Amino acid sequence: MSQYQQDIDSIATLKAAQNGTWDAIDPVYAARMKAQNRFKTGLDIAKYTAAIMRRDMEEYDADSSQYTQSLGCWHGFVGQQKMLSVKKHQGTTSKSYLYLSGWMVAALRSEFGPLPDQSMHEKTTVPMLIEELYTFLRQADARELGDLFKQLDAAQQSGGDVAAIQSQIDNFETHVVPIIADIDAGFGNEEATYLLAKKMIEAGACCIQIENQVSDAKQCGHQDGKVTVPHEDFLAKINAVRYAFLELGVDDGVIVARTDSLGAGLTQKIPVSKIKGDLAEQYNAFLETTPVNSVEDVENGDMILKQDGKLVKPVRLPNGLFKFKDGTGVDRVVLDCVTSLQHGADLLWIETEKPHVRQIGDMVDEIRKQVPNAKLVYNNSPSFNWTLNFRQQIFDAWEEAGKDVSGYDRAKLMSVEYDDSELAAEADQKIKSFQADAAREAGIFHHLITLPTYHTAALSTDNLAKGYFGDDGMLAYVRGVQRKEIREGLACVKHQAMAGSDLGDTHKEYFSGEAALKASGKDNTMNQFDV
16 A cells, blocks of 8 residues: 555544544545645654665675766755756656855845855855755645546546556655755854754755865855865864764764865964874975075974975965965865765765866875775866866867877867867767766766756846837747757746646645635636647
8 A cells, every 4th residue: 555545544544533623624634735845844854865875885886887976056946946957857766966155145045245255255145045945845745646536526526547547646756866966165264064954954065075075265266266174184173064964863964074275275273283294284284385594494484394304494475375386286186085984974066177087097096005995076167167178178188199280270179160179079079978987987976067047047137128128029038048948948947837826726625625716717817828
């Protein structure tokens, strides 16, 4: 017996025990409402989705073609439409997640207005967006199940295939999927990180991504001026997130440790080494220093370290920050990643300056020498010029192989004149296969695009405005939006239903019977789309 049928029976039994005071309650309707609200709290969602991520990680370890994907969403409606699309076109939500980008929260959801990705936005906005995303995904469930219940009623009245529709109800796949949620650098000290992590988990987050930058000097991973923290400081925040998961009963919650060391050349703090070879000593070994041979080499306020039996002073900038040696980024990334995995993180995020499978793979190969099952979440970032990067990669590969590249100017490969060239076609094919290649060759378990819906909103709005305020007028909307919605089967063309009008009508009928005042009658203009 399905859960739906069990609920009908149990509610009927409960109704019978009320001595007639519940006569107006229909157990079938109550069971339907219960099915349409499967997840009662954010913690229910976090526990459910954490199990999905853990299963997906195991499947990836066994077969790297089983990688996962997500798109960054900055509003609940955007996340809902994404998952409706995934389910419609792929037939399942399996291996598809949502990504919550701190960059987009800062740029689009702060009460201060648009902000750069520097942790200046209200930190409470992050759990609020998680809750909003899951509210919209749960509404997608309610809407689709509502349509199935209507089909079931019609089949029962007309003698249709009741069993087939009932099977769809019993085996309904929810739109609720894991969210990888960006907590930036933790928004303060480890206690602040713990408190915010709790709010994010309570809202439904099963996976929290945290980076090793200084919280009050945080920069976007694709901007200059990044400052990292010593390993001990970062591990304390990883511990804080794990304690938050455990306190709330999400024992298999997932932590993504992000390192920005590849592009970060500065540190704010020199940790204290207590034991030879400890993490503090390893971190300090990357500092750029000058030798101290006598007291004359020391200025007022200089700091002196003893390294390898010699006295040195770290190079300190006018802002008080300390500089790492040039060329140490890769080694620092490897140490960051190994250390994070050995101290409680589950997945890695290496922020790179370009999308290059071998660059990522070389670092992962080094990490896997110490942690064989290390795997990554990777940012397929819109900050990369994908077209130029991959055309240059193909150009370099051709040149190395001795192929004639005289017809191309490497510095100008972004030019439209190359769009139909053989080189451009090969580059596009490499872009197309990048995620599968990187999953196989560079240990990438999860591919995400941080800001795609930021850019699609701008592009689609530009296209509509160009025509609508130009010569096309209303045709720009009809041809460019509404007709496409109809032709491509977007449920959103019936925007009243998408916003919950039909659900409300159904509930009114449950509550008031024939006296219900419903919005979906013959004069509802949405009926024009039933063609």
